[in-house]
Amino acid sequence: MSTPLGLSGRIAAAFQRNALTPLIALVLLLAGVFATLVTPKEEEPQIDVTMANVIVPFPGASAQDVEALVARPAEQVLSRMAGVEHVYSVSRPGMSIITVQFEVGIPNQTALVRLYDTVHSNSDWLSPQLGVGEPLIKPKGIDDVPIVSLTLWTADPERAAFELQQVARASELELKRLPGTRDVTTIGGPGRVIRVQLDTERMNAHGVTAQDLRAALQLANASQPAGSLVRDNREVLVQTGTYLESAEDVRRLVVGVFDDKPVFLRDVAQVEDGPDQPSSYVWFGTGASGSAAGSGVFPAVTLSISKKPGANAADVADAAIKRIESLRGSLVPDGVEVTVTRNYGQTANDKAQKLIGKLAFATAAVVALVFFALGRREAIIVGIAVSLTLAATLFASWAWGFTLNRVSLFALIFSIGILVDDAIVVVENIHRWHTLEPDTPLWKLIPKAVDEVGGPTILATFTVIAALLPMAFVTGLMGPYMSPIPINASMGMFISLAVAFIVTPWLAQKLMKSVDAHHHEGEDKLTRKLDGLFRRIMTPMLDVNHGGRARMRLWLLVVVLIAGSVALPVVQLVVMKMLPFDNKSEFQVVLDMPVGTPVEETARVLREIGAELATVEEVTDWQAYAGSASPINFNGLVRQYYLRSAPEQGDIQVNLVDKAHRSRQSHEIAVSVRDAVTAIALRNGGNAKIVEVPPGPPVMSPIVAEIYGPDYAGQIEVAKRVRAAFEGTKDIVGVDDSVDEAAPKLLLRVDQAKAARMGVSQVDIVEVVRLGLSGENVTPVHGGDNKYEIPVRIQLPATRQSDVASLLSMKVRSRSGQLVAVSEVVDVFDTRREQILYRKDLLPVVYVTGDMGGKLDSPLYGMFDIRSKLRDMALDGAPGLAGTLGEWFIRAPADPYAGYQLKWDGEWQITYETFRDMGLAYAVGLILIYLLVVAQFHSYLVPLIIMAPIPLTLIGVMPGHALFGAQFTATSMIGMIALAGIIVRNSILLVDFVNQQVREGVDFSEAVIRAAAVRAKPIGLTGLAAMIGAIFILDDPIFNGLALSLIFGVFVSTVLTLVVIPVLYFAAMRKRLAQLTGESE
Structure with missing residues (x-):
């Protein structure tokens, strides 16, 4: 009597000759094409982060009165709203700006409705007799970031910024008419x-x-209508x-x-x-690699264009550029040049096209792997299965609400190696059964072959999902930024399982009609070689009487390798960092001159810095903004650069030649100009910082020290000492604080x-x-x-x-x-002048900021170096200061008035929160994997054996990073989490095969050796597939860590798993062999 088929076998039997199966495949393919065409393209994921400035004028009031009578009451009212993460305030003479930052993920409309309701329903917090003006609410979100900047400039001495502004303002309406545009704004030029x-x-x-x-x-x-009168029997209006x-x-x-x-x-x-009398200046300068007509520095204005939520950045940007070109000779007269100084639509489209190409190459590489390992027909089956899985996953990603951006596409490329696993395992087992029973009709053989691996394949798929999916619940800015990876990969894994059980058997029925005798002979030879190899390695460890000593040597070797890998970050051979810098085509110079500096002097210093930047080989052009904010990016949105409109403030937007045409990365270029730029600023009494586009969620500054205490004057004094410690620490650059100079x-x-x-x-x-x-x-x-x-x-x-x-x-x-x-x-x-007063979360605060340069280039190490200088710093030598400086890392001081205390923020905070949440996600994933394996094997011990190789991933991950000189980043951690599911999958296949062999009467030690020899091929194939997929993201600066984790982690842990798991299972279960029963499907 034959054994009844399980779920997977029954599904395969139902669809292998069903006429609906090819129609299902066609629907999946068309859904993928549809999703590719309609999904909006963007360079980065759209993070739903809502901020709003509540601007309250208080004409004539001092900064102290503004803080006491406006800022403090307003903070108390605004902080009680649900979903508020932080409330900041800046109080200056005559005005207070209270900034409300909502928690990430709260819909923009919901947040703003709460804010408007709270402000207007509590307008009685201020007495009408005070003379305080009506609060003005200015919301800011990701959709306020311009995707296109068009800089209008002229070399015509008869034209100036005023004429350019008139041209730009006349063009605004034409650009605003384009579908998908949100705000069109002119920056620069006197009105x-x-x-x-x-x-x-x-x-x-x-x-x-x-x-x-x-x-x-x-x-x-x-003038006003006065009414009407009747004259000559006609109504006449009177004005x-x-x-x-x-x-x-x-x-x-x-x-x-x-x-x-x-x-x-x-x-x-x-x-x-x-x-008007100029209160700001904008210039356009050409660089060494510039292609603009003419060279030098020219008056300019900039048109910035943002898009509506959900609009395709590539389409909006392309339409805007075409429209401004069509206006040449009419609204844009001859002699006025237009240079595209920002085009996030093009970068989004280029990135999408490049990554889709990589996706295709990664798929082709995996198919080629199957071709050489199993044969031509098997490769075709796997190729079709993977293509259908990717198509369906793209559709599911669109339906979920994701856009086509670098993270979502990298998620698919990274997933190629694991999406193909189900198809490879099923096809390889059908191939093996067909080789062993060439005379059995395929329609009888396929359900049995699928059923044999169906149980462990279902379990293995859900273990990978269990490892990845908890990452979708990471909080903070990093959560939604990286969420496409766990969500897309999890949806893809589920779809790949369905395709493997539904479409793959149908394809096998149609294509695997015969067995190649020559290929069969080659496979037998490979199997014999693998059997001989594992027999030589494992036999000494499986000896009932003397194997214990050999096994102990194996355990000791594994422990030593793990300990050595863990030690690499300790000795700084592997540097920890949130995310590495990306290779962008832009960076920014932010200039702060002493308070009271006229805008003309700020402009002069900016021109001097611009002249230095123009000599850099990779610079195409630069735009200087004095007394006015430049078009913001996401970093500028979070740092509130849009408020930088004081005469002593300015910045320069530097554009680089496309990365395909330069050898240096943008970070290397930015570092190379830092010394010269800061020297020019210092020589003129200012402070210049190089600001790069962050690779992930931005922060106020990479290193931030928040100073709290009972007295603001004392906080300022402490901040000066902390700043001195910053400046005295090696490789700390861009040091600044929130203390205004005396003016x-x-x-x-x-x-x-x-x-x-x-x-x-x-x-x-x-x-x-x-x-x-x-x-x-x-x-x-x-x-x-x-x-x-x-x-x-x-x-x-x-x-x-x-x-x-x-x-x-x-x-x-x-x-x-x-x-x-x-x-x-x-x-x-x-x-x-009075000191501007800063507050955060209802407490007065003084900020000291900096960045980390040098070899390590990781703010975390810079922060801890500064700590060594601040540790137990005595607060003496100044009136009112006593005791030592307290230190806090995770939250604000519990009692900020007990003494002067320092709270570390910046990249440290977001790194801690991200790795904390990822660690929790990792732990939850391991618990879910354990529960799934317990449910499958009905044992509490077997899951521990199956999960034992998870620490083995460290042996590959850390040395791999050290070998390439790469930093261990958040994406590296994602790779480690994914490895947990991948490695457990291999263990399940091994243990399940051992159990099947034992049930068939094979000796336990022999079953262990056979498991390693027989399952080495599918395990090796899936491991190589994962590594091949990772190779295609190895050249990306941000996802390089993910690739290294997968490549080295999969390679080392797969090789070790084939030996460690069978031996460990033998050692743990040989005395309980009598209790073994069938646990697999």
Whole structure:
């Protein structure tokens, strides 16, 4: 009586001659084609991280008042929202910016609804009498990052930034009309403004004040429908008043009466229609490898274009570039050049095309492996099975909501080696049975062959899924960034199992019609060689009487190898890092000049740095932004670079020639220019940092020390000492802190007694000085086809704004109507600007930041080197400081007011959280694997034996990284986690075969040897397949660690598993042989 078929055998029997089977295969293939065409292409995964700035103006208030009356209450209100991860605030004179960072994964719309509801339902936290303005909420998310930057520049000396800005603004609407575009913004160039430049002497002579001019402009610029009347049996609409429509209308405006004659505005001020006084500068510079027409440095503006959620970055970018090209000669006149200075759509498309090509090559390589190992027909079957699995996995990935990005595609390439396992095991066993029983009809033989390996194949597949899937629950920014790997790989494994049981038997029925006698003879020869090899190796260890000593030597060897591998990171032969730098085509120089530096000086230093960068061989072009933020990337979004608009702030975007045309990686180039760039900044009193696009989730800075304590002045003093420790540590670069340099401030204090006697209010004095110095956009002009408002601005001429005497000569009108000079009622004092106050999670904080250079190039090692200088640092020598500096790693100090304490943040925090969560995922995966194997073998001991080779992966992983000089990164850890499932799969196949042989009456020791010899081929094939798939990602800087883990881990652990598992199983179970029963399907 034949043994009944199990689940896998019954599935194979049902589909091997079923007419639906080829239709199922066709549907899977078409689904994959569909997914490839419709899935949006992006370079990086879209992480749902929502941040929002709540900007609260408090005109005239000191930084201390802003913090006490605005920031603290606002933080308490905002921090109580569900899903808030951090609340930051920056309090400066006159304004507070409270930043709310929501937990990763909370939908953008949900987060913003909560925020708006919380802010507006708690608007009573501030008293109306305080003079605090209405909170302005500015949300930021991943979709605010521009995917395309178009820099407009000109070498025409007749044109300047103002004309370029007008061209850019005229082009905005055309670009916004494109499907998928979200925001189109012009950066740089002075806007158009009608300037009313006050002539204080003529104003005084005609008896008018700046406030009179402001009131006249506002009152004259009014128009409104008054209603209608009936005339000649027709309704006639009545409009009262007209708007100011031009500079000439402004000039003709009557602003007062003097000597019974009207005083026109042109009599007391000069009115000009033209570019505003520049508050920022943008330049375009060519580099050594530039292809732009002309060379040098040119005025420029930049158009930045972001896309809507879900839109295809490649399509939006391509359409935007084509549209701007079509505007040449019309909206973009001759002489205005347009250079694409960012194209994330192209990089996304290029990366997708390259990785899809690698996917095809990896599949072909695996098929070639099967061809040489099993034969032509078997290779065709495996190739079709893998192609269908990949097609279905692409469709499942699209349905899940993933885009085609580097991580999701790398997940498929990495998965090739494990997706092919099921097909290889099934095809190899059908091939083996067909070789052993060539006269048996295939339709009878296939279900039995599938059934023999079906049980362990199902179990092995679910063990791999159990190892990978828990990684999908990693928290923080790293979780969603890497989630395509566990999710896509797990879905692919499940699909591959279904294809192996449904489509593979049908293909075998159609293609494996005969057996090649010559190939059969070669296989017999290989089997005999393997049998002889394992017999020589294992026989001494399987001897009942004397095998114990041989086995002990084997265990000792394994322990020594594992201990040696673990020691490699300890002696720094393997360096630990979150993620290595990617080979990008851009980097950034961020410049901070001393507080109070005028924007013109910042621009001069940027040009000097740009001239140095232009000499670098790989630089194609660069764009400098002084007093204005450049188009942000994801790193700039998290670091809030979009707020960098102070006169002393600037940055340079550096574009490199495509990596296919240069020998140096972008990180090497960035490091090579660091010394020269920082030297230029230091020589001019500034601080310049090289900022590279991070390979994964960005942080505030690679190394961050947060200083907490009972007194902010004391925190600043401690921060200075910590900064000194940073600067005194070898290979620490880019050191900075949040302490502002002392900068001058002029205080005009109103003499209340004099003002009262003269009938002048302090409010009038404050207003007139602000009007003269900062100016005020008092009203707009109307008419024309202008997208942006054209304001009428009252202000002193630029040449007189730096003259204190001109400010003091301005006059205000007293209650009696007399004009009183400001100089008569104010006293002038030289003071210092107030320190900007920072808070994080309801606590005052001072930041010290830095980065790690040098050979190790890992911030973790730099942080621990700094610690050695800070350990037990005595806080003495300054007023109010005593004791030692406390230190925290994981969370903020429990009692921040007990003394001054330091909390480490930056890459350390995200590394800790990532490896903590991955370690937990690894542990959960091992528990799930154990439970699955217990359920299959009905034993608590056998699963431990099957899982014993998991530590063997270390013997391959760590030496492999050391051999290639590679850092052990988060992707390396992913490879180790995947290895757990792969190696357990091999163990299951070995143990299951031993049990089958024992049930057939074979001696236990003989069964152990046969298991190693017979299963060596499928195990070797699946191992080689995994290694081949990994080879195709070996050249990627980020996923290099994953590839090394798989290649060396699979190779070493597979070789050792073929010996260690059978011997270990023999040693543990030989005394319980009588209890062995059939556990497999």
